[in-house]
Amino acid sequence: MTGPDDTRQFVLNLSCDDKPGIVAAITTELASIGGNIEESNQFRDPVMNRFFMRIAFWAPMRLTADDIDRALRPVVDRYEMRIALGDSARRPKIVVMVSKFDHAMQHLLYQIRVGWLDAEVAAIVSNHEDSRADAEREGIPYHCWKVTRDNKAEQEARLLELVKDSGADLVVLARYMQVLSDGLSKRLYGKVINIHHSFLPSFKGAKPYHQAYERGVKLIGATAHYVTPDLDEGPIIEQETVRVTHAMSADDFVAEGRDVESRVLAHAVKAHLERRVMLNGHKTVVFSK
Template sequence: MSQLQVLTLTCDDRPGVVAAVATGLTALGANISESSQFWDRTSNRFFMRLAVEGDESLSSASIEDALKPATDRFGLWVQTVDARRRPKIIILVSKFDHAMLDLLYQIKVGWLNADVVAIVSNHEDSREIAEREGIAYHYWPVCRANKTAQEKKVLDLVLQTGTELVILARYMQVLSDDLSTRLFGKIINIHHSFLPSFKGAKPYHQAYARGVKLIGATAHYVTPDLDEGPIIEQETERVTHAMSAEDFVATGRDIESRVLARAVKLHLERRIMLSGNKTIVFSN
């Protein structure tokens, strides 16, 4: 049975990196079915994503062995994952469930390749949905007094379940610096605004009050700096003076769902690489 592995690689840019990687994979008998690369001139970092096919002997270990001459020569950082494996995810949600519902649907129809191991909420509103889908539901209210303990339960759940990605699907709580740092690169948030404009609460109402002509949503990795994490995906839609603030919100809900689902897909397929506070996104 053929195997499919996805490799992400980065190092300081130097001539010969691509050739060395290709030579190592060829010696292994692997076939490169997809390749994307980018040279960030400002940092002189080279980024590459490869999809590699081979026989049953192809594995992360065999690829790492085959690429050892390249890693030693270029200081190459390599990560390899089985493309057919279904990553485990946890969804955090508050009262607005539209983005969560779209994620569950996209998983159900096979567009997203993942297993939701739990839904965590500070409200009871989504329990019926979770039970109908056969997903463990954790109702963990949050207040100033119990925030640290509640976040420890979230982190423990991530570790116990082997979760690789936490998704804030309109989870209306600000994560602590500690949790944001410990799970950096593993938490995606959907912000109901086209960042960096209109941060914080009620951005659509802020946009309405300013009479903007475009509204949007932003999916980004969570960092200790609120709404400042590396941006993964964004989308805008035109609005008019004739629309109400509620129309803005309704339009925004649709955008949020689409943007979050695309960002999650990009992450699950290992198409995102971090470069400082920016992302390198290799679209399919």
């Protein structure tokens, strides 16, 4: 979407305890600075009594994010809001991490190439050399960092440095088959998305499709979630299932799973980069378009 030539688009996310007048207060302040709302989504969690809102709006070009933040500060303080303000003119950057199975990474690169996913891949990190040629073909810096028990802390420190130096907004684990340490998971909480090749919370850990095959399930799926210190327990962003039958082999399950993993991860990354995902304790609020 584009607005008038003399405007720029921002996205405001806010959450606070639910009280009367929140929507009126925030939209009134936006109108007072010349903001024109293009899209608004809101949700009230009745159990936690928390209010969540995402507003995409156009503001005069002369206004910076700091100007808007200052204008909203009285309302933010009055309702004790937590807010995040993003400038849509800035193209977000991601670091993609992958091991040997690169289907999810390839799908991300394709969706970026065709313009469906608006992002810049700042780097690809792997513990194998398999994807180097693909990265070089796309002009993306490639880092092959072997991970062992002895050098894990050192390699994670290099990753943190890469994220900082590149200005990456998100780290995407596109079938990266290494478990991040508790310390790193905490440092990057809400900024690392993993694709798990199972419909969580079922079949956690290794070889979930083989577990599903042995149980004779009729649906398999994939789950994109934020990474936390608790393995495969992070807040879920996106899930999808596909039907399977008794006549299919474990390899057929894996093949079907590759397709659904790629789609689910791409949708989760898109939602995050468009600021449509808000954390709500162990859950997420995901606003659709």
